[in-house]
Structures are given as structure tokens and as C-alpha cells.
Amino acid sequence: FGIALKIAILLMAAGIAGFDTSALVGMLAAAGFAVGLALQGGLGNFASGILILIFKPYKVGDWIDINGKFGKVEEIQIFNTILVTPGHKTLIIPNAQVTSQIVTNYSKKGFIRLEIDIHMPYEESFPKIKGIIEQVLEKTPLVLNEPVPQIGIETFDNFFVKISVKPYVKPDDYWDVTYDIRSRLKAAFSANHITVTYPESVRQGEIGG
Structure with a gap:
């Protein structure tokens, strides 16, 4: 809140001094919108990460398929799940995609x-x-x-x-x-x-x- 107040005061001062602040205001609005979208996606991945850790649809070492992406779970991060394919490629999958897609766990039954x-x-x-x-x-x-x-x-x-x-x-x-x-x-x-x-x-x- 303090930062926003300081920016508002600076914009008011620049306007009183005769500077055209409309372009700057537009840039700040666009930046704020972009940050908001990024935070929204980040919060979705964070919430999905919590759900994955609680309900455990898979664990490290399991072979899984997420929307056609197949690999072995190497790491479950709070925002992403890291898979390694049979060809040793690393797949970084946002956790929000995991909870919104069908996950096939090939290791759940042990065979x-x-x-x-x-x-x-x-x-x-x-x-x-x-x-x-x-x-x-x-x-x-x-x-x-x-x-x-x-x-x-x-x-x-x-x-x-x-x-x-x-x-x-x-x-x-x-x-x-x-x-x-x-x-x-x-x-x-x-x-x-x-x-x-x-x-x-x-x-x-x-x-x-």
C-alpha cells in the first residue's frame, strides 16, 4: 500500500508540474495487469501443488502420463512436477495442469x-x-x-x-x-x-x- 501511495503522489506532482502522465499511467496499468495474471497462474499452481502433496496421486519414482506427457517423477515441487522421459528428457509440468487433466499412474499397483x-x-x-x-x-x-x-x-x-x-x-x-x-x-x-x-x-x- 505504501509503494502505491508513493507512486500516486509522484504522478500527481508530475501532473501539477505540467508533465503528461497519461502514457506512464497506461504503462503502469498494463504492468499491473500482467503481474496480476502471473500471480493468478502462480497461485493456481501453488494450490494444485498442495493438493498433490496431500492426496498423493503419484510419488517420486512413479511412471505417469499427464495429458500425453510420459515420464518418471523425479521431483514434486510446489509449483511444478518434474518428469524424466525414457529418452532422458526433462519435462517441467505446471501443477495446475496436473489437477485439471487425467493422470495415468503406471506404478500405483506395483506391476x-x-x-x-x-x-x-x-x-x-x-x-x-x-x-x-x-x-x-x-x-x-x-x-x-x-x-x-x-x-x-x-x-x-x-x-x-x-x-x-x-x-x-x-x-x-x-x-x-x-x-x-x-x-x-x-x-x-x-x-x-x-x-x-x-x-x-x-x-x-x-x-x-
């Missing part, structure tokens, strides 16, 4: 499901391939026994049968296990002489079991 698709030719035997996949999952480190992995036929395409493989892992192990399973599956299919489909040069074959 996450992988989704790996395999294209099986119609002439191959599904029970045979399912057995190979089960053996691969049993021998792959970091794949969880509970919940039980799911293996099933997802869809029947024109050229192949789409098999969905859905094991569960800890969130921090997601990418390592994904690459490991794919590598092991390729080796197992090769060792068991499992054929694959090539849509560019489709060949007909009998339907397996």
Missing part, C-alpha cells in the same frame, strides 16, 4: 502388463506356439508369476492369426523385459521351425490345430 503381438500363419498350430511362448516367459527373468501371464488369439486377419502375449512386470523393468522377451521368442521360434507370414507374397496353406 504393469506388457502387450506383445505375434502374427501366426493359419497353418501353424496354436497350442504348439502357445506352449513355446509359455516356456519363454517362464525362463525370462523379471517376468512376474502373479498376475498370471495371458496368451490368446486376439484377431483373425486375412493373412495371419494375431496372438496377444501379455505378461506382467514391475514398471521399472518394462523396456528391458519387452526387448528380452522379443529376442527370446524369435530364437525359440527359429529353434522350433515356426514359419511366419509375408503379406506381400501370400501363399495359401492348411489351417493347423
Whole structure:
């Protein structure tokens, strides 16, 4: 209040002395408006930060998605949430955006499901391939026994049968296990002489079991 009073007195004195103060008053008004908007946004982020700390929708170390921005929570500040992406990029997200958007927490339950698709030719035997996949999952480190992995036929395409493989892992192990399973599956299919489909040069074959 004291600063505002001093500015008003200076403006009055300048006006009495014959100076044109209209431009200066306009600049001060615009500056005041801008400061007000900045404070409004800052207060919104501050209030959202308090809500996040109280209700804890996520914590440091969790993998989350905020409006399409995915990463691991590195720090929860009073105004911002800091994420680090799998590519080691730092995302600084205002907390007001967090409380106004849908937040997906991949770490809340302690495990996450992988989704790996395999294209099986119609002439191959599904029970045979399912057995190979089960053996691969049993021998792959970091794949969880509970919940039980799911293996099933997802869809029947024109050229192949789409098999969905859905094991569960800890969130921090997601990418390592994904690459490991794919590598092991390729080796197992090769060792068991499992054929694959090539849509560019489709060949007909009998339907397996």
C-alpha cells in the first residue's frame, strides 16, 4: 500500500508540474495487469501443488502420463512436477495442469502388463506356439508369476492369426523385459521351425490345430 501511495503522489506532482502522465499511467496499468495474471497462474499452481502433496496421486519414482506427457517423477515441487522421459528428457509440468487433466499412474499397483503381438500363419498350430511362448516367459527373468501371464488369439486377419502375449512386470523393468522377451521368442521360434507370414507374397496353406 505504501509503494502505491508513493507512486500516486509522484504522478500527481508530475501532473501539477505540467508533465503528461497519461502514457506512464497506461504503462503502469498494463504492468499491473500482467503481474496480476502471473500471480493468478502462480497461485493456481501453488494450490494444485498442495493438493498433490496431500492426496498423493503419484510419488517420486512413479511412471505417469499427464495429458500425453510420459515420464518418471523425479521431483514434486510446489509449483511444478518434474518428469524424466525414457529418452532422458526433462519435462517441467505446471501443477495446475496436473489437477485439471487425467493422470495415468503406471506404478500405483506395483506391476504393469506388457502387450506383445505375434502374427501366426493359419497353418501353424496354436497350442504348439502357445506352449513355446509359455516356456519363454517362464525362463525370462523379471517376468512376474502373479498376475498370471495371458496368451490368446486376439484377431483373425486375412493373412495371419494375431496372438496377444501379455505378461506382467514391475514398471521399472518394462523396456528391458519387452526387448528380452522379443529376442527370446524369435530364437525359440527359429529353434522350433515356426514359419511366419509375408503379406506381400501370400501363399495359401492348411489351417493347423
